[in-house]
Amino acid sequence: MTNRNILIVLALAALMVAPFVVYPIFLMKILCFALFAAAFNLILGYGGLLSFGHAAYFGGAAYICGHALKVWGLPTELGILVGGLAAGAFGAVVGLLAIRRQGIYFAMITLALAQMAFFFFISADFTGGENGLQGVPRGYALGLFDLSNNITLYYFVLAICLGGFLIVVRAVHSPFGQVLRALRDNEDRAISLGYDVERVKLLAFVLSATLSGIAGATKTVVFQLASLTDVNWHMSGEVVLMTLLGGVGTLLGPVLGAGVVVALQNTLASGPLSAWVPVIMGTIFVICVLAFRRGIVGEINALIKRSF
Amino acid sequence: MLADLLGIPPQLLFGQLLLGLISGAFYAVLSLGLAVIFGMLNIVNFAHGALYMLGAFASYFLLKILGINYWGALILAPIIVGAAGIVIERFLLRRLAGVDHLYGLLLTFGLALVIEGLFVKFFGASGLPYPTPEALKGGVNLGFMFVPWYRAWVVVAAVIVCVFTWWLFERTKVGAYLRAGTENPTLLQAFGVNVPLLTTLAYGYGVALAGLAGVLAAPITQVAPLMGSNLIITVFAVVVIGGMGSIMGAAVTGLAMGMIEGLTKVFWPEASATVIFVIMAIVLVIRPAGLFGRTA
Numbered sequence: 001m002t003n004r005n006i007l008i009v010l011a012l013a014a015l016m017v018a019p020f021v022v023y024p025i026f027l028m029k030i031l032c033f034a035l036f037a038a039a040f041n042l043i044l045g046y047g048g049l050l051s052f053g054h055a056a057y058f059g060g061a062a063y064i065c066g067h068a069l070k071v072w073g074l075p076t077e078l079g080i081l082v083g084g085l086a087a088g089a090f091g092a093v094v095g096l097l098a099i100r101r102q103g104i105y106f107a108m109i110t111l112a113l114a115q116m117a118f119f120f121f122i123s124a125d126f127t128g129g130e131n132g133l134q135g136v137p138r139g140y141a142l143g144l145f146d147l148s149n150n151i152t153l154y155y156f157v158l159a160i161c162l163g164g165f166l167i168v169v170r171a172v173h174s175p176f177g178q179v180l181r182a183l184r185d186n187e188d189r190a191i192s193l194g195y196d197v198e199r200v201k202l203l204a205f206v207l208s209a210t211l212s213g214i215a216g217a218t219k220t221v222v223f224q225l226a227s228l229t230d231v232n233w234h235m236s237g238e239v240v241l242m243t244l245l246g247g248v249g250t251l252l253g254p255v256l257g258a259g260v261v262v263a264l265q266n267t268l269a270s271g272p273l274s275a276w277v278p279v280i281m282g283t284i285f286v287i288c289v290l291a292f293r294r295g296i297v298g299e300i301n302a303l304i305k306r307s308f
Numbered sequence: 309m310l311a312d313l314l315g316i317p318p319q320l321l322f323g324q325l326l327l328g329l330i331s332g333a334f335y336a337v338l339s340l341g342l343a344v345i346f347g348m349l350n351i352v353n354f355a356h357g358a359l360y361m362l363g364a365f366a367s368y369f370l371l372k373i374l375g376i377n378y379w380g381a382l383i384l385a386p387i388i389v390g391a392a393g394i395v396i397e398r399f400l401l402r403r404l405a406g407v408d409h410l411y412g413l414l415l416t417f418g419l420a421l422v423i424e425g426l427f428v429k430f431f432g433a434s435g436l437p438y439p440t441p442e443a444l445k446g447g448v449n450l451g452f453m454f455v456p457w458y459r460a461w462v463v464v465a466a467v468i469v470c471v472f473t474w475w476l477f478e479r480t481k482v483g484a485y486l487r488a489g490t491e492n493p494t495l496l497q498a499f500g501v502n503v504p505l506l507t508t509l510a511y512g513y514g515v516a517l518a519g520l521a522g523v524l525a526a527p528i529t530q531v532a533p534l535m536g537s538n539l540i541i542t543v544f545a546v547v548v549i550g551g552m553g554s555i556m557g558a559a560v561t562g563l564a565m566g567m568i569e570g571l572t573k574v575f576w577p578e579a580s581a582t583v584i585f586v587i588m589a590i591v592l593v594i595r596p597a598g599l600f601g602r603t604a
Contacts, residue, residue, distance in 0.1 A: 050410045097589050100596040104352045105548060107413055109592065112545040115538070116585035123578065233541060237417055244414065275429050282421025289415040290403055 015158060024150040025222065030262045031161040032219040037242040037254030038168045039211035044240075045249030046172055047204045048184030052107045052236050053094065053114025054212050057087035059231025060117055061213030066133040066226040067126050076139040076147060076221060080160065083217030084210050090117065091209020092202070099201045114236060121231050132227030136220055153222065160218050164211045169251060171207060180204055212239075241281065244288045247295030256296055321574055322453040328570015329563065330459055330528070333466030334521050336562030338543045339550065340473055341517035343558040346547075347490040348510035349401065351412030356543070357536025358423040359515045363389045363522020364531045365427065368438055378441035381523050389519025390512040397511040402504070420537075427533035435530030462524050469520065470559035477555050486510060545588040551601020561599060 018027055036058055043049045065083030068074045074082065098109040121127045128134065138147040147153045171177050183190040183197050191197050220226045229235065238261065246257025261281075268277050288295070294302060338356060345353045353359075366388045367381035376384065396419065404411050440458050447456035477483035488496045489506050497503045522536075529535055543562075550561030565584050572580040579586075591599060 050413070052413075097592045100592050101548075104346075104350075104409060104413060107410065108352060108544040108548055109588070111541055112548065112585050112588055115541045115545075116582045119581040119585075123581070237421070240414065240417075276425070278421050278425030279429065282418045282423075282425055285418030285421060286400070286415060289411050289418060290400065293407070293411065 015162075019151050019154040024154040026262075026266060028154055028157045028222045029219070029266075030259050031157050032215045032222065033239075033242065033258040033262050034255040035161040035164045035218075036212050036215035037239055037246065037258040038165050038251070039208045039215065040239045041243045041248065041250075041254040042168055042171060042211075043204050043208045044243060045253075046177060046180045046184065047201060049099075049201065049205070050103075050107045050240070051098075051110040051205070051208075052233070052240070053110035053112075053117075054209075054239050055231050055233060055235035056094070056114035056117040057091055057209040057212040058216035058219075058239070059121070059226070059228075059235060060090060060216070061087040062216040062220040062226035062230045063121055063127050063133055065217030066136040066220045069139060069221070070133065070136050071126070075143060076141060076156075079139075080214060080217040080221065083220070084214035087213020087216070088206050088210030091206045091213075095202045095205035095209070099198055099205070111233060111236065114231075115233060118228070118231050118233065122228065127226070127228075130228065132225055133220075134225055136224045136226065138221055138224060147221070157218055157222060160214065164214055165255070167207075167211065171204075172251065176200065176203070237285075238281070241285050241288070243295075244293075245284065245295055247297035247299075247301075248293075250295070250297040250301065253295050253297035260296075316574055318452045324570040324573045325567060326453070326455065326459060326570070328567045328573070329463050330566070331569060332563040332566020333463050334525060334539070334562075335543055335546045335566050336559045337466050337469055337517055337521040337524075338540070339547045339558040339562045340470060340555065341514040341521075342543065342547050343552050343555060344473070344477075344486075344517070345511055345514035346552045348486060348507050349397075349412065350409045351401070351404075351416065352544070352547075353511075353514065354413055354416035354540070355396070355419040355423065356416075356515070356518050357538075357540030358420040359389050359393065360518040360522040360525070360536040360539070361427065361531075361533060362392065362423065363519030364438070364526040364529075364535060365431075365522075366519065367523045367526050368436055368531045371438070378523075378527070381526075382520070385523045386516040386519040389522070390516030393515030394508055394512040396515075397508050401511065402508075420540075424533055424537060431533055433532065433534060435532035435535070438526040438531050440527040458527060462528070465524055466563075469517065470556070473517070474555050474559070542584055545584050547598075548588050549584070549591050549598060551598020554600045557598075557600025 036054070040051070040054050043051060061083030064086045065079045068079040068082045069076065072079075094110060094113045097113065098106050101109060122129065126133070138153065141147055141152070141156045145152050145156070147156060179190065179195050179200050182193075183195065183200060187197060216226075216230060219230070242257035242261045243254045244257070245260060246255065247253025264280075265277060268274060268280065273280070292299070338360060342353055342356055345351065363385045366385035367378070370376040370381045370384055371378075400415060400419070401412060404415060444458040444461050447454055447460075449455075475483075477486060485496065485501055485506055488501075489503055489510075493503050493507075525535065546562050546565050547558065549565065550557045552558070565587070568587065569580055569583055572583040
């Protein structure tokens with residue numbers, strides 16, 4: 001076995017044992033946000049497109065999955081799938097509009113359309129307004145395993161998030177991923193080589209939105225709640241922070257970033273600094289942008305490259 | 309009358325139109341500032357909403373601590389906010405020269421979180437009252453509607469600011485330099501113009517406009533830490549609709565979007581929060597560069 005394979009096996013073993021060591025709900029929160037950040041990184045890190053509206057897919061899917069499970073009584077995995085597909089459909093609409101502009105405009109358009117979604121969820125009847133959609137049943141995985149047990153649920157969530165992550169890895173290493181990176185680095189050249197740049201961008205955007213939706217829907221199952229926090233623009237900023245902190249354009253960076261941010265928020269929220277959370281998050285943001293643009297994984301990679 | 313034909317009482321129609329005009333005045337002044345900053349720095353200032361809030365808080369403290377009234381605040385608060393902006397540009401944004409402009413957006417986003425977070429921490433999320441200046445209390449009855457003097461003043465002030473900014477950019481030497489800096493900063497620097505200073509001043513002026521909008525808003529909306537947080541996203545949509553090409557384009561689009569929002573409140577209240585975003589989507593389909601924008 002190569003070193004890389006050994007590391008993968010060790011990581012998987014750690015993930016299997018983790019819920020017996022650490023509080024499973026906390027782990028599942030990290031897993032959901034890790035998938036969210038990895039999906040977001042697909043278009044920021046590999047496509048060079050900054051979406052500032054990814055909360056719409058995460059939070060939108062959270063609501064739709066919650067509604068599907070609670071009111072329509074769908075099986076859990078189907079509910080999550082419905083949430084993800086709905087997010088992908090909305091992502092297709094936003095993507096079609098947003099890829100008409102580049103750079104900063106792209107960010108503003110995705111943000112504005114996500115804000116529109118936010119206003120929709122605030123006023124729609126089924127979302128429960130300020131209270132959120134509460135008491136979503138967790139149900140059974142494949143109709144067999146009772147998900148009200150946190151350990152069982154953990155393995156269910158782990159399977160979904162690992163699956164989503166593998167899709168991201170596969171997409172990045174596919175010819176499609178190569179084209180995506182090519183147009184990030186030099187869009188004009190990619191066009192001149194005959195690639196349908198708009199189609200590639202849109203496809204990446206829809207894939208990213210769908211996986212973000214799956215992450216949000218899974219989060220609803222874990223917490224049995226979908227709320228306005230999930231769909232607010234602060235959430236869009238949070239996923240940017242996770243990706244930036246971990247390392248834009250690296251596969252493991254967003255996962256690590258999500259872990260750090262969620263762990264930090266959980267630690268701070270229960271301590272004396274709870275009122276300072278937005279200030280601390282903002283400060284980390286500023287420091288990352290000014291001095292730490294490669295992120296944790298990016299810095300480590302650079303260090304390894306320099307040493308060998 | 310048209311309004312009667314549609315079964316809408318004129319008081320309601322004109323009342324909402326006036327409210328729309330007021331929001332439009334704020335959209336105009338805020339998107340004007342964003343356009344000025346974008347021109348020189350090529351960044352979208354996400355901290356604009358936070359600095360607008362800072363303007364409102366500055367006028368509140370000027371009154372509470374120093375006893376300086378509204379008219380003094382109208383001059384001083386934009387200067388204070390502008391000075392804060394100069395510090396931000398000089399010590400933070402300047403460091404991002406040469407990296408992707410998206411980092412400017414992310415930096416100002418982080419700053420917005422810090423500034424708004426600090427104010428929420430110390431003043432809570434609810435608003436503080438700011439009195440309407442004595443001279444602008446009351447209003448005038450136009451027969452078909454009642455116009456409070458202060459609201460009329462906000463619209464007039466916004467128009468003055470827009471016209472002044474247009475004059476500054478299109479008719480003065482500094483404005484010519486700024487426009488040249490937008491086109492080609494390297495060449496301008498080669499002619500011996502101090503471009504970094506110009507950039508700092510442009511950022512300072514842009515955020516001073518946000519501060520001014522904050523002072524104008526203080527007697528209307530109350531002074532609250534998150535007053536600019538959602539507003540700024542609507543202003544982004546306004547900027548996308550207008551395109552960032554021209555000063556007047558930003559101002560006109562701002563006022564127009566406010567009026568449309570006001571009209572929507574009369575005819576279809578549920579849609580009033582989203583109408584500007586829908587218009588943005590339509591404009592992107594028909595004219596991706598924005599109504600007044602130049603295609604890159």
